[in-house]
Amino acid sequence: MNPFVVLSFVAVAAVTIGGGLGVVLARTVFASGLFLILSFIGVAGIYVLLEAPFLAATQVLVYVGAVAVLILFAIMLTRRVMSGSTQDNRMNNQWIAAALVALLLFALLVGTTFQQWNLSQDSPPPDSVAQLGAAFLGPYILPFEIVSVLLLAALIGAIVIARE
Amino acid sequence: MVDYFAQFMPGWAAALLWFVLYAVILLVFALVNMLFITWVERKVIGRMQDRIGANRAGPFGLFQPVADMVKILTKEDITPTAANRVIYNLGPLVVVPPAILVFAVLPFSASITGVDLNIGLLFIFAVAGTATLGILIAGWGSNNKYSLVGAMRAVAQMVSYEVPQLLSIVGVVMIAGTLSMQGIVAKQAQLGWFVLLQPIAFIVFLIAAMAEVNRTPFDLPEAESEIIAGHHTEYSGLKFGMFYLAEYMSVLFVSALAATVFLGGYQIPFVPVGNVINNFLGPFVLIGKTYLFIFLTIWLRGTLPRVRVDHLMAFAWKALVPICLMNIFLVALIAPFISVTAANSPALAAPVAIVSMLVANAIMFVIIYLVIQSIVRRDRARVAEGTVPAR
Numbered sequence: 001m002n003p004f005v006v007l008s009f010v011a012v013a014a015v016t017i018g019g020g021l022g023v024v025l026a027r028t029v030f031a032s033g034l035f036l037i038l039s040f041i042g043v044a045g046i047y048v049l050l051e052a053p054f055l056a057a058t059q060v061l062v063y064v065g066a067v068a069v070l071i072l073f074a075i076m077l078t079r080r081v082m083s084g085s086t087q088d089n090r091m092n093n094q095w096i097a098a099a100l101v102a103l104l105l106f107a108l109l110v111g112t113t114f115q116q117w118n119l120s121q122d123s124p125p126p127d128s129v130a131q132l133g134a135a136f137l138g139p140y141i142l143p144f145e146i147v148s149v150l151l152l153a154a155l156i157g158a159i160v161i162a163r164e
Numbered sequence: 165m166v167d168y169f170a171q172f173m174p175g176w177a178a179a180l181l182w183f184v185l186y187a188v189i190l191l192v193f194a195l196v197n198m199l200f201i202t203w204v205e206r207k208v209i210g211r212m213q214d215r216i217g218a219n220r221a222g223p224f225g226l227f228q229p230v231a232d233m234v235k236i237l238t239k240e241d242i243t244p245t246a247a248n249r250v251i252y253n254l255g256p257l258v259v260v261p262p263a264i265l266v267f268a269v270l271p272f273s274a275s276i277t278g279v280d281l282n283i284g285l286l287f288i289f290a291v292a293g294t295a296t297l298g299i300l301i302a303g304w305g306s307n308n309k310y311s312l313v314g315a316m317r318a319v320a321q322m323v324s325y326e327v328p329q330l331l332s333i334v335g336v337v338m339i340a341g342t343l344s345m346q347g348i349v350a351k352q353a354q355l356g357w358f359v360l361l362q363p364i365a366f367i368v369f370l371i372a373a374m375a376e377v378n379r380t381p382f383d384l385p386e387a388e389s390e391i392i393a394g395h396h397t398e399y400s401g402l403k404f405g406m407f408y409l410a411e412y413m414s415v416l417f418v419s420a421l422a423a424t425v426f427l428g429g430y431q432i433p434f435v436p437v438g439n440v441i442n443n444f445l446g447p448f449v450l451i452g453k454t455y456l457f458i459f460l461t462i463w464l465r466g467t468l469p470r471v472r473v474d475h476l477m478a479f480a481w482k483a484l485v486p487i488c489l490m491n492i493f494l495v496a497l498i499a500p501f502i503s504v505t506a507a508n509s510p511a512l513a514a515p516v517a518i519v520s521m522l523v524a525n526a527i528m529f530v531i532i533y534l535v536i537q538s539i540v541r542r543d544r545a546r547v548a549e550g551t552v553p554a555r
Contacts (some may be wrong), residue, residue, distance in 0.1 A: 004176075030304055031250075033253070034254075035303065048521070054286065054426065057290040061286065062288060064297070065296065065326075066293070066323070068297070069296050069319060069323065073316070073319055074301050076304055082322050129283055130282070155327075155485065158481060159482060
């Protein structure tokens with residue numbers, strides 16, 4: 001394997017996991033939100049390494065540009081969280097349940113990682129965006145149209161609410 | 165260029181060297197232009213207000229931006245005691261990279277592009293969208309009510325106007341059939357510039373872009389008469405310089421983007437894209453077109469007062485978004501017709517595309533005009549009855 005790819009993967013994985021750790025370990029909710037963004041960007045980097053640039057751009061556009069901004073916006077609108085409680089609020093009394101769920105998820109992840117998967121020998125498609133578009137308007141036209149109508153309805157709904 | 169370097173070193177080193185060189189050239193280009201824009205703005209605004217503008221430092225005051233830079237660099241760097249120190253310092257660091265990164269996909273000529281990503285436009289919107297974060301971080305980290313209000317205004321405005329900005333370009337993408345910047349420019353050589361094919365979307369894009377980069381009349385996030393300077397109230401010296409830099413680079417980029425997507429980019433009219441003249445003059449033509457839009461933004465700043473907050477949101481959601489949706493609908497009807505014509509008789513493609521799209525846009529304009537007229541009449545009637553106060 002190309003050493004650059006391996007190095008990039010290690011860097012990107014470190015950013016993703018470091019961001020994830022930061023989310024749970026940060027003292028203020030705002031800092032947690034910022035670490036979440038770091039983690040999102042790391043995931044986008046992994047998509048780039050998997051030769052899925054469209055997915056990577058969408059990840060940044062939707063998660064970093066919209067979801068994370070809305071999360072931070074919501075934090076800013078919450079007065080109590082804003083003022084920043086000085087006490088350590090990283091653990092509450094639900095930690096036994098949380099530990100169980102975490103262990104279960106970890107076991108699941110380990111199981112998935114050590115499973116022998118059938119690997120494709122094909123090289124990734126050179127122009128995945130065009131193929132994605134063709135697939136959307138070809139074999140997957142019905143789900144694509146349904147989602148489009150749903151999103152359009154949501155958009156028009158927003159306009160109607162704004163007109164009130 | 166990569167081929168030239170590859171004579172002396174292994175392929176990966178040549179590619180790396182070229183990327184680093186191109187990045188440095190791009191950075192210098194963007195910085196020099198940013199300084200020049202601040203000078204142009206001072207001069208143009210000065211003339212519009214019947215003043216002379218900067219004229220002391222150097223010929224025509226050309227060195228004024230340099231003096232400004234020295235002033236900014238030598239100012240005292242202040243961190244408010246109430247601020248969250250780490251997050252406060254993070255703000256200017258987060259706000260600049262998106263403004264510079266987007267230049268990577270901008271085509272300066274048929275052969276000069278950083279990277280011609282096949283998701284070019286999507287990359288631009290994804291990266292530019294993260295600029296909101298820097299403002300949010302700065303506003304929260306300063307721990308100042310004016311900063312916070314400014315940041316909230318900025319986020320609300322930028323998230324709202326991102327929608328019409330993206331939707332107005334969807335029509336272009338549907339006609340061009342590609343997201344690649346080079347592909348969009350090449351398509352304009354074939355069909356005619358998109359300003360002719362999509363005039364209404366072009367105007368919507370300009371308005372939304374102006375709001376995205378927080379320029380007057382959409383400068384509510386830093387409205388100095390209401391909230392001092394918005395998110396960068398507490399920043400001084402170089403940290404303030406970073407916000408200043410990011411803002412003017414965004415203006416430069418948005419102008420270049422408008423020139424590339426709607427005005428044919430580096431093309432010279434009636435000169436084929438592959439031509440030697442076009443390859444050499446391309447970058448200068450693009451810069452010329454870019455400054456056309458920069459002049460427009462300064463002109464608007466000199467002309468229009470600031471919009472009101474409620475009008476701002478209403479304008480994006482009630483006016484721009486419906487117009488964009490209507491435009492996408494019309495393009496979806498006509499675009500297949502254009503591509504069939506382009507495939508069968510290439511010579512006819514440009515006239516057919518321009519005439520059909522112009523007719524569609526004329527119809528759209530009439531519809532928009534009638535709708536606005538009926539709304540205005542209804543509102544006037546209500547105000548006359550006295551049921552609602554005047555807006």
